[in-house]
Structures are given as structure tokens and as C-alpha cells.
Amino acid sequence: MELPGNLFLAPVAGYTDRAFRSICAEHGADFSFTELVSAEALCRNPERYWTVPAAKNLISRGISEKHYAIQLFGANPESIYRAALLLAPLKPDTVDINAGCPVPKVVKNGAGSALMKNPANLGRIVEAAVRASREELGNVPVTIKIRSGWDHGSINYAECVRAAVEAGAAMISLHPRTRSQNYGGKSDWSLIADLVTRVSVPVTGSGDLYTPEDAQRMLSETGCAAVMFARGAMGNPFIFTAARSLLTSGKWEPAPLPQRIAAALRHLEMLAADIGERLACLEMRKQFCAYTKGFKGGAALREKIVHAQTIAEYRNIIAAVMPIG
Numbered sequence: 001m002e003l004p005g006n007l008f009l010a011p012v013a014g015y016t017d018r019a020f021r022s023i024c025a026e027h028g029a030d031f032s033f034t035e036l037v038s039a040e041a042l043c044r045n046p047e048r049y050w051t052v053p054a055a056k057n058l059i060s061r062g063i064s065e066k067h068y069a070i071q072l073f074g075a076n077p078e079s080i081y082r083a084a085l086l087l088a089p090l091k092p093d094t095v096d097i098n099a100g101c102p103v104p105k106v107v108k109n110g111a112g113s114a115l116m117k118n119p120a121n122l123g124r125i126v127e128a129a130v131r132a133s134r135e136e137l138g139n140v141p142v143t144i145k146i147r148s149g150w151d152h153g154s155i156n157y158a159e160c161v162r163a164a165v166e167a168g169a170a171m172i173s174l175h176p177r178t179r180s181q182n183y184g185g186k187s188d189w190s191l192i193a194d195l196v197t198r199v200s201v202p203v204t205g206s207g208d209l210y211t212p213e214d215a216q217r218m219l220s221e222t223g224c225a226a227v228m229f230a231r232g233a234m235g236n237p238f239i240f241t242a243a244r245s246l247l248t249s250g251k252w253e254p255a256p257l258p259q260r261i262a263a264a265l266r267h268l269e270m271l272a273a274d275i276g277e278r279l280a281c282l283e284m285r286k287q288f289c290a291y292t293k294g295f296k297g298g299a300a301l302r303e304k305i306v307h308a309q310t311i312a313e314y315r316n317i318i319a320a321v322m323p324i325g
Contacts, residue, residue: 001093001141003067005030006226007215007240010173010206011071011098011145015234019270020287022062023263024233028240031067031226033145034059036098036106039074039083046086053275059090063270069143073098075110075121077128084132094170095129095137097122097144099160102179113147113179116160123163130168141170145206148191151180157191158198165199173204173228183231193222204228212239212246219247235290237263257295261318264291268311281309288314297322 009016009024011033021032035058042049049055059070070092074080084095099122101112108114115122122144129142144164149155161172176191177183187207196203202225205218210232218227233239238255245252255263267287272280285306292298301321308314 001067003030003226005244006219007243008173008204008226008228009033009233009240010228010230011035011096012230012234013101013103015287017271017283018057018060018062018274019267020237021068022064022270023267024237024240025062025064025066027237027263028244029229029233029237030240031069031093032062032065033069033071033096036071036073036101036112037083039072039079040076042072042083042086043079049086054279057271057274059087061090061092067093069094069096071096071098071145072129073101073106073111074125075115077121077124080125081128081132084129085136088136092137092140094141094143095133096173097126097129097142097164097169099144099146099164100173100175100179102147102182107179113150116146116156116179117150117154119156119160119163122160123167126164126167126169142168143171143173144169145173145175147179148174148176148188149178151178154178155191157195161195161199165201169201171202171204171225172199173206175206175230177207189218189222192218192224196223202226206230212243212252215243216246235264235287235293257292257322260291260295261322264288265311265314265318267291268314272311277311278309281311281314284314292322295322 007030009029009032013035016035061068070087072083099115106112133140148157174192174195176188192205204226205222205224206228209229215227242252268284288305289302292301304317
């Protein structure tokens with residue numbers, strides 16, 4: 001697979017739905033990942049992911065997405081294999097394995113970052129996805145996203161990556177925090193630089209990327225092939241355009257408020273088309289707060305927008321609180 005650039009949107013539970021991935025693609029994201037999808041749930045009730053709008057929204061390609069990955073999580077290689085086979089009709093560009101999620105409900109079943117406690121099983125899971133890809137998905141690449149380790153006493157990303165690459169992983173995304181850190185503390189970019197020297201496959205860096213300058217610095221300091229924006233893209237799909245501008249011209253301009261509001265409303269409308277207006281308006285409350293963070297009137301907007309139940313109400317609140325002409 002060839003990509004036009006190296007600015008990626010990370011998988012973020014509760015945020016990277018089909019509509020948001022589309023918005024990010026429109027603003028320059030070269031590649032994006034779905035929210036993590038349970039392999040067990042997909043195998044148990046695949047019809048739900050084709051018929052229930054909220055479930056279908058998790059794994060379907062976005063309107064503007066040219067390149068996207070569906071991310072699976074699970075601890076059982078057979079479930080990963082069966083789930084990956086079921087993805088064939090969606091034609092993902094890659095299948096990504098989640099070995100980094102720190103959330104208790106994921107790790108308690110041995111999935112997510114808990115996979116790093118058993119590198120051998122992690123390798124078997126990657127191999128299962130590779131086998132499914134060869135059989136049903138046109139041999140699309142299988143990739144994996146990991147952390148640096150379970151805790152500071154078990155920094156074993158190198159061992160886990162070796163198992164994954166030997167099993168057929170075509171790209172490694174590293175978020176250099178441990179599971180015990182969750183999203184606190186500081187990510188250690190030196191581990192990304194170290195990993196780049198250890199493997200022949202591309203390495204994507206993640207962690208503490210909030211500005212175009214952060215992306216430029218990570219690429220320069222670590223030698224990674226691509227950077228993956230996560231929380232830095234929430235409410236700010238413009239970060240991809242800005243980062244590309246900085247990398248190519250040495251300068252960038254922040255998106256003005258009218259452009260941010262227009263993108264947020266388009267996001268809401270696309271989400272409503274996917275899952276219905278009522279549910280979309282509930283889901284978009286947190287997103288709208290992120291889109292308007294840092295602007296005059298943002299606090300007043302956040303106070304009111306959490307009560308909006310229709311698109312019309314969103315528009316009316318914006319017009320009253322943050323008139324933009």
C-alpha cells in the first residue's frame with residue numbers, strides 16, 4: 001500500500017467514528033484508523049455491524065476516506081482470524097491489531113495492552129490476522145499499535161515488536177507510554193527512535209502530538225516514517241493541513257473560528273446521516289466543545305451546547321453565543 005503522505009489519525013475510542021474520520025481526511029489526514037472493534041463481539045453477532053447504524057458507523061469507510069484501517073482487539077487468535085474474515089466486504093486498506101488500549105474493560109480479558117504481557121500470543125494474533133488477510137481480504141497489510149510495556153518494570157516493546165514482525169506485521173505504531181501510565185506523564189519519544197533502528201518495517205510515532213511543531217519534531221528526532229495524531233486532532237481536524245504546511249513551507253496558520261464552526265456543523269450533519277439526528281446530537285456535544293476550545297465565548301457555548309438535542313438547536317446556540325457573521 002502506498003500513501004500520499006505520513007500524517008495519520010489514530011484510533012480513539014468514542015471519537016474516530018466514520019464522520020470524524022471523513023472530516024479529518026478532508027483536512028489532510030493521509031490515513032486513519034477506526035475505533036477499536038471487539039473481535040469477539042463481531043464474531044458473535046456480525047449482522048449487527050451491517051444493520052445497526054451505530055455499530056455500522058464504527059467500521060464503515062468514511063465518505064472522504066481514501067485509505068483506512070479497521071482496528072480489532074481481542075486475546076484469542078481464532079476470534080481475530082474469524083473477525084478479520086468478516087471484514088472482507090468493507091475492503092479496509094489494512095487490518096490493525098490493538099495491543100495498546102489501557103482501559104480496564106479491555107485489558108481484563110487479556111486484550112489491548114494486556115497482550116504485551118504475552119508476546120508469544122501477540123504474535124499468534126498477528127499471524128491469525130495475516131492468514132485471514134491472505135484468504136479473504138486480498139492480502140492487505142496487517143499492522144499493530146502497541147505501548148512501551150505494561151509498566152515501568154516491564155518495558156518490552158522490542159520483544160513484542162519482534163514477535164509481531166516475525167508473524168507478518170507490516171507496520172508498527174508505538175505510543176511510548178506504559179499501560180500503567182494510561183495517558184498521564186510524558187511519552188518517551190526516544191523509544192520510537194530506538195524502535196526505528198530495530199525493525200525493517202515502517203514505524204509510526206504517537207504520543208503528545210498537539211501542534212504542527214510537535215509532528216515536525218517527532219519526525220526529526222525519531223526518524224519515524226509517520227506521525228499519528230490522537231487527542232491533538234480532537235476538535236481540530238485542521239492540524240493535518242497545518243502540519244503539512246509546516247513540513248512543506250515552514251509556516252502554518254491556525255483555522256479561524258468560522259472555519260472551525262463550519263467543520264463542526266458538517267461533522268454533526270454527517271454523523272446524523274449515519275446514526276440519526278437525536279443520537280448524533282448527543283454524541284457531538286463533547287466534539288463541539290473541542291472544536292470551539294480556546295475561542296472567546298467557548299465557555300458559554302459549552303455550558304449551553306450540552307443541552308442541545310437537534311441540529312437546529314445547535315445552530316441557534318452558536319448564533320446566540322458565538323456569532324461569526
